[in-house]
Amino acid sequence: MTNKIERRTRIKYRVRNKISGTADCPRMSVFRSNKQIYVQIINDENGCTLAAASSLSLDKMPKKEQAAKVGEMIAEIALKAGITKVVFDRNGYLYHGRVQELANGARKGGLKF
Numbered sequence: 001m002t003n004k005i006e007r008r009t010r011i012k013y014r015v016r017n018k019i020s021g022t023a024d025c026p027r028m029s030v031f032r033s034n035k036q037i038y039v040q041i042i043n044d045e046n047g048c049t050l051a052a053a054s055s056l057s058l059d060k061m062p063k064k065e066q067a068a069k070v071g072e073m074i075a076e077i078a079l080k081a082g083i084t085k086v087v088f089d090r091n092g093y094l095y096h097g098r099v100q101e102l103a104n105g106a107r108k109g110g111l112k113f
Contacts, residue, residue: 012092028086051077067098071105
């Protein structure tokens with residue numbers, strides 16, 4: 001029997017094999033902890049992070065609202081950097097709850113994926 005971390009790692013690698021970020025269409029990777037949510041836009045060809053945002057700088061609010069704000073923040077940062085289209089990497093998490101709210105916030109901010 002595998003534990004939760006090993007299961008998520010297997011799912012993460014299965015998702016990561018199908019997608020990768022390029023200069024034209026970088027990968028938007030999400031990390032969700034119990035209290036915070038982080039997102040990076042990554043170019044896998046060069047192995048560099050192009051933009052990043054997190055909920056660390058936000059005021060105390062419900063987690064779903066935090067995720068939506070972070071999605072809007074990353075969209076604003078990405079548009080300033082000239083990035084309009086990304087590939088969404090849910091990083092082994094279900095597309096549900098905070099991850100979905102982050103994606104919707106990024107779409108609302110102007111990113112396409």
